[in-house]
Amino acid sequence: DETIVLSELAKRMGIKANEMIVKLMGMGVMATVNQTIDYDTAVLVAGEFGYEVEKASFEEEVILKKTTEDDPEKLAARPPVVTIMGHVDHGKTSLLDVIRKTRVTEGEAGGITQHIGAYHVQTDKGVIAFLDTPGHEAFSAMRSRGAKVTDIVVLVVAADDGVMPQTVEAINHSKASGVPIIVAVNKMDKPDADPDRVQRELSEHGLVPEAWGGDAIFVMVSAKQNTGIDELLEMILLQAEILELKANPDKLASGHVVEAKLDSGRGPVATVLVQEGTLRAGDSVVCGMHYGKIRVLQDDLGRTVESAGPSMPVEIVGLSGVPMAGDELVALADEKDARQVSQHRIQKQRSKELAKTNRLSLEGLFEKM
Numbered sequence: 001d002e003t004i005v006l007s008e009l010a011k012r013m014g015i016k017a018n019e020m021i022v023k024l025m026g027m028g029v030m031a032t033v034n035q036t037i038d039y040d041t042a043v044l045v046a047g048e049f050g051y052e053v054e055k056a057s058f059e060e061e062v063i064l065k066k067t068t069e070d071d072p073e074k075l076a077a078r079p080p081v082v083t084i085m086g087h088v089d090h091g092k093t094s095l096l097d098v099i100r101k102t103r104v105t106e107g108e109a110g111g112i113t114q115h116i117g118a119y120h121v122q123t124d125k126g127v128i129a130f131l132d133t134p135g136h137e138a139f140s141a142m143r144s145r146g147a148k149v150t151d152i153v154v155l156v157v158a159a160d161d162g163v164m165p166q167t168v169e170a171i172n173h174s175k176a177s178g179v180p181i182i183v184a185v186n187k188m189d190k191p192d193a194d195p196d197r198v199q200r201e202l203s204e205h206g207l208v209p210e211a212w213g214g215d216a217i218f219v220m221v222s223a224k225q226n227t228g229i230d231e232l233l234e235m236i237l238l239q240a241e242i243l244e245l246k247a248n249p250d251k252l253a254s255g256h257v258v259e260a261k262l263d264s265g266r267g268p269v270a271t272v273l274v275q276e277g278t279l280r281a282g283d284s285v286v287c288g289m290h291y292g293k294i295r296v297l298q299d300d301l302g303r304t305v306e307s308a309g310p311s312m313p314v315e316i317v318g319l320s321g322v323p324m325a326g327d328e329l330v331a332l333a334d335e336k337d338a339r340q341v342s343q344h345r346i347q348k349q350r351s352k353e354l355a356k357t358n359r360l361s362l363e364g365l366f367e368k369m
C-alpha cells in the first residue's frame, strides 16, 4: 500500500525518526513516530533528505488503463447526450416532458427541479439521451459537472422573459467546454412572447441566429402547446451527425455519475451515464471511492434492463457507498481489483484529510504562540 510508517521510512533512509518529524513539521505536517504517512508526503520529505521514493506497490492507474484502451475498429455510432440548460422556470423540464410524453414537472416540489434527471428518448429519427438540469443558481456546481458528459447543449430561453443570469451562465459553461449550443426559444404561445428580443439579446452573447447572418441554431417552441418540438429534435440529430459521435460498445463500461442517493430499501443507488463499453448486471465496478457488483440496472422508466451501452443513462444498485455526482464509474474484469482500487482511493483520501487537519492544528499552534 502507498503509505509507510514514519519510523520505517526514517530507518530505510538511515536517519533518526526525530529528524524526520522536525522536517515534516517544517512542511506543515504533524506526525508521530508510529504514524503512517502517505506516498506524496513520503516523496516530499525523502526529497528533503536527498532521497527518491520508488513506487513499488500497487498502482491503480495500471489496472484502470487495461480496461480503457480502445480498438478503433470497434468504434460504433452512439446517440448524442444533450443537456438542457437555462434560467429557472424557462421551461426546461416542461420541454423534456413533451419530448418524453411524461409529466415530471407535476411531481416536482414547487415546480423546481432539484436534481439532474437523465433520460433516454427514442424519437422517430433516432435515440437521444437527455440530462435535465436545475436552473436555480445554487445548482451551478452540478450544472458544470453536467457539462462534462454533454455533446450538445439545448439552451432554453423563455420568449416572454429573455436572457437572464442563468442563461448567460449556461452560455459560458457551454463555451468553456466547447459544446455546441442549440437555442430553444420557449413559451412562444404567450401573448407577450418576443422572440426578436431574445435573438437580439443572445446575439450580444455571441449567439447570432442564421437568419441574421450568424451560425447559431434557433428553434421557436412551446412546451405548453407542443409546437416546434419535432424541429428541435431534428436540429439535435443533425448536430449529432456533424459531431460523428462514436464509442466502443464491446468492452467493459465506463461512465459518470449523474446523481446518487441512499435508498432506504435498496441501499446506495446511482444514476450513471454510460459513455463507453457496455455495463451489465454482475459487473464489478469502481465508482468514485466505492466499489461493488452491479445487482440491478434500471432505465429511466424504472424497467429492469440487462445492460446499458454508450450514451445510455441507467440507475444502478450494488455499490458499497453513495458516490458523488460527477464521479467516474469504471467496470473491471476482476472483483478484487475493484475493491483494491476503492480501498486505495479511500486511503488516499484519508491521508489527505489527515495531512489537512495536521496542517490546520499546526497553524492553530502558531497562532497561540
Ligand code: GTP
Residues within 6 Å of the ligand: 086, 087, 088, 089, 090, 091, 092, 093, 094, 095, 105, 111, 112, 113, 114, 133, 134, 135, 136, 186, 187, 188, 189, 190, 221, 222, 223, 224, 225
Ligand atoms: P427549473 O427546473 O426550476 O429551473 O424550471 P424549468 O426550467 O424546468 O421550468 P418548468 O418546466 O418547471 O416550467 C416553469 C413554468 O413555466 C411552469 O409553470 C410551466 O407550466 C410553464 N411553462 C413551461 N413551458 C411553457 C410554455 O411553452 N408556455 C407556457 N405558457 N408556459 C410554459
Ligand code: MG
Residues within 6 Å of the ligand: 092, 093, 094, 111, 112, 113, 133, 134, 135
Ligand atoms: Mg426543471
